Amino acid sequence: MPSANEPHTGATSPRKFRAYTAAHLDQLLSRAGLGPEERLAARAVATVLPFRTNPYVLDELIDWDRAPDDPIYRLVFPQPDMLPEADVSHIAGLLRSDAPRREVNAAANQVRARLNPHPAGQLELNVPSFGDGTLPGVQHKYDETVLFFPKQGQTCHAYCTYCFRWAQFVGEPDLKMAGEEGDSLATYLRAHPEVTSVLFTGGDPMIMSASVLARYVEPLLALEQLETIRIGTKSLAYWPDTFVGDSGADEMLRLFEKVTAAGKSLAFMAHFTHPRELEPEVVATAVRRVQGTGAVIRTQAPLIRTINDDPETWRSMWRRQTALGMVPYYLFVERDTGPQDYFAVPLARAHDIFQEAYRGVSGLCRTVRGPSMSATPGKVCVDGVAEIADQKVFVLRLLQARDASLVGRPFFAAYDPNAVWLDDLKPAFADRFPFEPALERV
Structure with missing residues (x-):
């Protein structure tokens, strides 16, 4: 297998990334065969919970002949019954009457406040005191582990409908966690020698370019106490071109090699929710290229009703992941936030x-x-x-x-x-x- 330093020369043609958001939702819902009232209800849900997808998910992963029952469709598109019927009806009425945006936003915010936007005390318990104040974007949740939310990584290639970090994506500054400087993180770690592992999370850190991610990662490489750098991401499932076809793919892999060459274990925490996300050949290619840097790919996902709530789905995923050299790591329970009542098992x-x-x-x-x-x-x-x-x-x-x-x-x-x-x-x-x-x- 070629080194990660060698450019990818496969037959895959470059695919241009494009984000589809709530502004495109009505047209995309029509593709699923939904009628006007169903589309309006789904749009009402999308005023509360974030929606974002891309051409790869739309063209390679969703079986449109099965939509809206297709599991990948349900994984990324809002469902009218994800929120209480009264809330959906109220917001749908505002949209139908072309109410002012501020009125729609106010109604959406009232619903969000009831959805436990920050489960497990993420704001109250996890942001540490440091120096004269706090260090934004840092959670020191366990003695040996620090989570870091880079400011530029506060979005994803596509959003999952069940995402427990939905509050990061709805445009409300008070709900966001975001850190701006890698040097400040390194300073914090020096003051806490018990920390041996840093997890970059978000959003999705892989939404950043290699040069931006490097500004956060490289200051950590000289820290002797640090044994592991982890990156939580769904990019292998939602945009594998990050490591294969994108113009910055080779630069990103060189950054990974720099981490492992510094003697750090690079743990790539890949999020796969359904076996279909593992089927395209570009995924296998991306996996091989990431592994070629010395990184270890571990896989995890929550158990989600209507998407992967049966044993065969998980058996199929774990077998395929292991065949590709990845390490099955966690099956999570859907967190107590957002549309938990809809997705929880x-x-x-x-x-x-x-x-x-x-x-x-x-x-x-x-x-x-x-x-x-x-x-x-x-x-x-x-x-x-x-x-x-x-x-x-x-x-x-x-x-x-x-x-x-x-x-x-x-x-x-x-x-x-x-x-x-x-x-x-x-x-x-x-x-x-x-x-x-x-x-x-x-």
């Missing part, structure tokens, strides 16, 4: 899907963990359902925790077939969960 069903899929793959695929909730205390995994002392319970474990002493600790919750999130559960065999404060004695 009950924890009991999520566990059944995970276990059935897990049983049907080889040991090499079983690097995957889940179903996991990224909740306020940490990453809580549903390890199983058991009968203990004549009581049916969920067996849970903290894979990661804000309180490091709790990492790996099992605990129990009363079985609830309808629970979809940690907050829906009650402790079993105890008066509190291990991450909750002790009850005061009267």
Whole structure:
């Protein structure tokens, strides 16, 4: 295989990126065969939750003969029943009457405020104090790990309808997390020698050019404490040309090589939600080129109702990912934000899907963990359902925790077939969960 430093010479012709947004939505919905009222309702949803896609997703991934039931269509296009009917009806009425934009925005903001725009205390708990104030765009969530949200990476090649970071994309400055300087991040890390891993997230860092990403990454390469740089991205699924056909593809791969040459592990956290995203040959080519830099690609996605909520979908994804040399990493539970009520799968069903899929793959695929909730205390995994002392319970474990002493600790919750999130559960065999404060004695 050619070095990542060598230009790509395959037959793939360059594809020009174009962002399709809410301004194009009515025309695109017509392509799915939706009538005027259905399109209006979907547009109403798009005033609250962000919409963005591109030619690759439209032309290579969506089966338009199956739309609007096609899973990739549902992955990127707003559905009229993603929000409460009364809210959709109210905003649709404003759009129908050509109400002033400020009135539509005000109605949309009222709905957004009820959707828990920042789950797991992202603003209240995660932005650290530093120097005379705070360091924008930084979350020091766990002792050894810092998340960084580069300012220029606050969008994606396309948006997922279930995205738990939807608040980053709706144009409300108070809801955004964005950092501006790589040097400031490096300074923060020097003051916190316990940090060994940095995760670049967003948005999608791969929306940036190599030269812009380098301004954030290169100041970190001289830090001896830093072992791993992670990049969270859906670019392999939504715009693989980032690494193959784009004019800056080779420069981006050279930056990756620079990271690994500095002795850092480059973990490419790839987001694949459905097997169809792995089918185009350009994806395999992009994967090989990224791996050629020394980066390790790990894969993750949430379990989403109507899109991937069956075991065979996950078996197919994990097998294909492993065949391409990627490492299955996480199956997440849909977070308690945005249209959770529409997309969430009950924890009991999520566990059944995970276990059935897990049983049907080889040991090499079983690097995957889940179903996991990224909740306020940490990453809580549903390890199983058991009968203990004549009581049916969920067996849970903290894979990661804000309180490091709790990492790996099992605990129990009363079985609830309808629970979809940690907050829906009650402790079993105890008066509190291990991450909750002790009850005061009267």
